[in-house]
Amino acid sequence: xxxxxxxxxxxxxxxxxxxxxxxxxxxxxxxxxxxxxxxxxxxxxxxxxxxxxxxxxxxxxxxxxxxxxxxxxxxxxxxxxxxxxxxxxxxxxxxxxxxxxxxxxxxxxxxxxxxxxxxxxxxxxxxxxxxxxxxxxxxxxxxxxxxxxxxxxxxxxxxxxxxxxxxxxxxxxxxxxxxxxxxxxxxxxxxxxxxxxxxxxxxxxxxxxxxxxxxxxxxxxxxxxxxxxxxxxxxxxxxxxxx
Numbered sequence: 001x002x003x004x005x006x007x008x009x010x011x012x013x014x015x016x017x018x019x020x021x022x023x024x025x026x027x028x029x030x031x032x033x034x035x036x037x038x039x040x041x042x043x044x045x046x047x048x049x050x051x052x053x054x055x056x057x058x059x060x061x062x063x064x065x066x067x068x069x070x071x072x073x074x075x076x077x078x079x080x081x082x083x084x085x086x087x088x089x090x091x092x093x094x095x096x097x098x099x100x101x102x103x104x105x106x107x108x109x110x111x112x113x114x115x116x117x118x119x120x121x122x123x124x125x126x127x128x129x130x131x132x133x134x135x136x137x138x139x140x141x142x143x144x145x146x147x148x149x150x151x152x153x154x155x156x157x158x159x160x161x162x163x164x165x166x167x168x169x170x171x172x173x174x175x176x177x178x179x180x181x182x183x184x185x186x187x188x189x190x191x192x193x194x195x196x197x198x199x200x201x202x203x204x205x206x207x208x209x210x211x212x213x214x215x216x217x218x219x220x221x222x223x224x225x226x227x228x229x230x231x232x233x234x235x236x237x238x239x240x241x242x243x
Contacts, residue, residue: 002236003126003189005226008133011158012228015069019200019227020132021192021207024123024235028218031183034102036216040109041097048091053113055088061198062115069195073134073157075170083172084117101183106213107190114206116192116199117172121179123187123236127162135159141166144175160191189235190214 005022012018047053056063063085070077081089087108091097097108103120111118121130135153139161143149153159153166160167167176172193181188190210194203211220224233 001128002234003123004129004232004234005189005224006129006131007226007228007231008131009231010134011132012231014072015195016228017195017197017200018132019194019203019225021190021194021203022222022224022226022233022235023190023192023207023211023214023220024188024222025190025214025218025220026187026237028103028186028188028214030101030103030181030185030217032102032217034106034213034217037102037106037109037213040113040213041099041105044109044113045091045096049095053091055092056085056115060115061196062202065196065199066117069158070170073171074154075157075173080170080173082117082170083119083174084111084115086173087112088115101181101185102217103181103185103188103190103214107210110206110210110213111192114202114209116194116203116206118190118192118206118210119168119172119175120181120188120190121160121167121175122181122185123189124185125179126189127165130160130162130167132158132160135161135166136164138164139166140164141169142177143169144177144180147177187236188218 066082067077107118135157141151158171222235
């Protein structure tokens with residue numbers, strides 16, 4: 001079954017430069033080793049140790065535009081940081097990034113290397129439609145790694161959601177437990193978010209690199225971009241061949 005991803009008109013109006021890459025895969029072998037994905041993380045950490053990679057500062061457009069976006073929907077980006085900034089700060093401080101599964105490691109390395117928020121959903125856990133929209137009364141969220149917790153996102157906050165089940169908080173600050181990608185996940189959709197023209201080139205390059213890494217341990221079936229003009233795309237087994 002294919003899944004439709006849609007940007008709500010209110011989000012497109014508030015963020016006219018929004019650009020979201022959707023990369024779907026099947027036959028994923030996420031319980032096996034992916035040498036290229038592992039090497040990408042190792043190289044990134046080596047570059048950080050050598051001073052050849054440094055975390056983006058808050059003035060860089062790839063970070064600054066997310067801070068502006070977060071503030072516009074009532075989130076303090078110093079307390080709830082965009083995922084890319086949190087990962088970059090973690091690497092800069094500790095010199096290492098966590099090893100989760102090859103697929104997660106792949107998108108984490110790409111996110112940090114290119115300065116673009118990235119994430120993924122297990123396709124089998126998704127409803128037929130996922131919306132990027134403002135949170136509303138009645139929405140609920142279960143944080144990743146905390147299956148017993150239920151949060152109520154603040155109305156107006158930008159979220160990915162299926163029905164009233166919220167899949168991300170604060171756009172890309174934190175993912176939900178219900179759609180997490182695990183070692184047993186065989187089909188997934190990988191997402192890279194962008195809200196500014198200044199970050200578009202980095203976002204596009206990150207998507208190309210992520211497809212390379214994913215191809216080592218999965219079959220890429222779709223690659224679509226949704227934005228303020230083309231607000232919807234289908235991914236999954238019934239979707240058309242991607243870019």
